[in-house]
Amino acid sequence: MSRPPRPRCYRRRQRAVGMAGGQAVSVRIAMWSAHHPARAVLGWVAFIVLCVAAGAATGTNKGVISDFWMGEAGRAEAAAAAAGLTPPPVEHVLITAPGKSLDAAAAAVRDVRGALQESLDVAEVGEPVRSADGGTLRIPVTLAGDTETAKKTVRGILERTAALQAAHPEVTIAQTGSASVSVGVNDKQGQDLARTEMISLPITFVVLLVTFGAVLAAAIPVVLALSAFAGSVGLYGVASWIFPDAGGAAISVVFLLGMAVGVDYALFYLKRVREERARSGNTLTHAAAVEIAAATAGRSIMTSGVAVIVSLAGLYIVDDVIFSSVATxxxxxxxxxxxxxLTALPALLVGLGGRIGHRSIGRRRAASDSRWTALLQPALRRPVATLLVGAVLTAALALPAASIRLGNEGKETFPAGIPAVATYSRLTQAFPDEGAQHLVVVRADPARATDATAAIDELARRIGGGPARTVSADGTTTVLQVPVGYPENSPAARASLDRLRGELLPATLGGTGAEYAVSGEVARGVDYSAHQAGRIPWVIGFVCVATLVVMLVAFGSVVLALVGVVINLAAVVAAWGGLTLVFQNDWAEGLLGFTSTGFIGSRMPLMILAILVGLSTDYQIFVVSRIREAVRRGVPTRQAVLDGMAASASVVTSAAVIMVSVFVSFIFIDRIEMKQVGVGLTIAVLFDAVVLRILILPAVMTLLGERCWWPRRGSLTQDVVSRPRRARAART
Structure with missing residues (x-):
């Protein structure tokens, strides 16, 4: 069946946006979808169903404990595991009798020990230990299996503990340990994430409804974003057999990013279709408007998607199972x-036609353009002064990043509202030695085992306190468990680790030929932070080069590519500075509902870098594409900056509002690392939308003028000159 003839305005818009020549892949895909809407939509639904089914069929491959080993701490744990000396998972049941003597707890102690000994998931129940102040009894419970097994079986133990508490209301019975804390944190995070969805989805829908003025037009971006999230989760399950799932925040980041880019891409496309229809006085058919949008917004979406993907791929360089799973x-x-x-959206826009909104946007667009023209005037009239103001604002926000301190979440920093976390705090107060421990692993050659044993005895003497010692069956490997006595993220705990690694071990074992390494909660955190800090320059380098290449391919301009890289880095350091200002101090604790740890999560700088550079490049591509369209029409660059930025301002602003609503919802998660993600990305998006897009970018492009397009300015001019010839060829 032949297509209906196109109106003359369609051919004019073809030439204006560069469709008269060969069609890009994005245009060809969109045109097919526009002319076969039913097949395109059904194909998309089938694809999402297939992705979900594939994920359900393969399941998710969870990372094992060895996937998380890193640095010296990882070497120590590998040596202990090889010798069969990995400490078993231990839970602690605390019994107190507020206002009474602990003698009243005798029956509770007997019942706790008896009930837990009956469980197949418990390897051993120890004798009760009284605290130094005599107010607390501790019953150590060794779980069967390894650490990963314990995280699955500990729920049954927690249920038994809760039942025992109900049976003995005269005392307080509570349980804590690494496994129960992990389960409690994950459960709380899941509840908080469900709440963020209840917050962010309605806000996103309302913003889109205000933007488009039609329910269907507002619903389309949300539905597409949610379907993209569902499909990607299914594919993530399949991919986890190559890149194991680290759990934790991986799916949270997928939801956050899926909503942000999914809604943004649909927003850009839909706004462009409505704009083209309004420009033609609604004489363009919906299919024709979709084709023009495909040549502009669709092409930008594809370029932007590549930019975001290559930026996120930089996380693989970190060589960490957590970052690999997030990147995947x-x-x-x-x-x-x-x-x-590029497929379902064009089909939906054609299929729904006028039902996506009949109101003309011409008057509202004129008013919006007028407002943005006024906002951009300082950058256009006084670019040097505006650029200096933008640079000062950037430096002021980025300056705190110079004092950034990296650390890791631990039992002391998890939300105190989680019962196992609160009980852990009580445990360490009553029994300081049951807190963080250094794990010293020594492996000696059998021929020199005697020398090593003597050196280990001397090491234990210098440490003091009689650290627990276990020896392998062949006598070659020894593990010492050394109580730290301080919170694991405290300076005192790090000082004790430094003394152990830098002084005591070399002094006692240095001449024995034995291999030694230190692990434990403190060592894992220190080694992990050092690993992340060492990878930051490599990731920055990769992301910058990748962004440079994408921008160069997109616009053929070395100058714009370099400007894009600098702007991205400005947004990143501003976000880092904002994070440092908020979370390393206590002034925002009451406002955001957290207790300052005095450091930033060691994963945050790299996480924010990769996500932010992709999203910032996303905005850059959409804005510069509109400017480039004006240049292709023969408009001088100075005026094109005004026209292009004013034309794209409303959609970029709407996208920024939606992104901020998604990111802000993460601030309500009662976990400081999730709050840092939300705050960091919120600061970055607001900074990008206001300082970079209103002040710095237009000022820089105004100062550069025609040099912005070097070395492609000549080809753009030739494109304008040869347009009539291409138009005649198109009509022929």
Whole structure:
């Protein structure tokens, strides 16, 4: 069946946006979808169902404990595991009798020990230990299996403890340990994430409803974003057999990024379709408007998707199972969102036609352009002064990043509202030695085992306190468990680790030929932070080069590519500075509902870098594409900056509001690392939308003028000159 003839305005818009020549892949895909809407939508639904089914069929491959080993701490744990000396998972049941003597707890102690000994998930129940102040009894419970097994079986133990508490209301019975804390944190995070969805989805829908003025137009971006999230989660399960799932925040980041880019891409496309229809006085058919949008917004979406994906791929350089799983999920959700925006979205826009909103946007667009023209005037009239103001604001926000301190979450920093965390605090107060421990692993050659044993005896003497000691069956490997006595993230705990590694071990074992290493909660955190800090320059380098290449391919301009890299880095350091200012101090504790740890999570700088550079490049591509369109029409660059930024301002602003609503919802999660993600990305998006897009970018492009397009300015001019010839060829 032949297509209906196109109106003359369609051919004019073809030439204006550069469709008269060969069609890009994005245009060809969108045109097919626009002319086969039913097949395109059904194909998309089938694809999402297939992704979900594939994930359900394969399941998710969870990372094992060895996947998390890193640095010296990782070597120590590998040596202990090889010798069969990995400390078993231990839970602690605390019994107190507020206002009474602990003698009243005798029956509770007997019942606790008897009930837990009956469990197949318990290897041993120890004798009760009284605290130094005599107010607390501790019953150590050794769980069967390894650490990963304990996280699955500990729920049954927690249920038994809760039942025992109900049976003995005269005392307080509570349980804590690494396994129960992990389960409690994950459960709380899952509840908080469900609440953030209840917050962010309605806000996103309301913003879109205000933007488009039609329910269907507002619903389309949300539905596509959610479908992209569902499909990517299914694919993530399949991909986890290559890159194991680290659990924790991986799916949270997938949801955050999926909503952000999924809604943004649909927003850009939908706004462009309505704009083209309004420009033609609604004489363009919906299919024709979709084709023009595909050549502009669709092409930008594909370029932006590539930019975001390559930025996120930089996380693989970290060589960490957590970052690899986050990168995998994030790359998949962006790729699926791009696919949906280029296939299902054009089909829906044609299929729904006028039902996506009949109101003309001409008057509202004129008013919006007028407002943004006024906002951009300082950058256009006084670019040097505006650029200096932007640079000062950037430096002021970025300056605190110079004092950033990295650390890791631990039992002391998890939300105190989690019962196992609160009980752990009581445990360490009553029994300081049951807190963080250094794990010293010594492996000696059998021929020199005697020398090593003597050196270990001397080491234990210098440490003091009689650290627990276990020896392998062949006598070659020894593990010492040394109580730290301080919170694991405290300076005192790090000082004790430094003394152990830098002084005591070399002094006692240095001449024995034995291999030694230190692990434990403190060592894991220190080694992990050092690993992240060492990878930051490599990730920055990769992301900058990747962004440079994408921008160069997109616009053919070395100058704009370099400007894009600098702007991205400005947004990143501003976000780092904002994080440092908020979370290393206590002034925002009451406002955001957290207790300052005095450090930033060691994963945050790299996480924010990769996500932010992708999203910032996303904005850059959409804005510069509109400017480039004006240049292609023969408009001088100075005026094109005004026209392009004013034309794209409303959609970029709407996208920024939606992104901020998604990121802000993470601030309500009662876990400081999630709050840091939300605050860091919120600061970055607001900074990007206000300082970079209103002050710095237009000022820089105004100062550079025609040099912005070097070395492609000549080809753009030739494109304008040869347009009539291409138009005649198109009509022929």
């Amino acid at each position: 999920g994030a790359v998949l959700v962006v790729a699926v969102a791009v696919a949906g925006s």
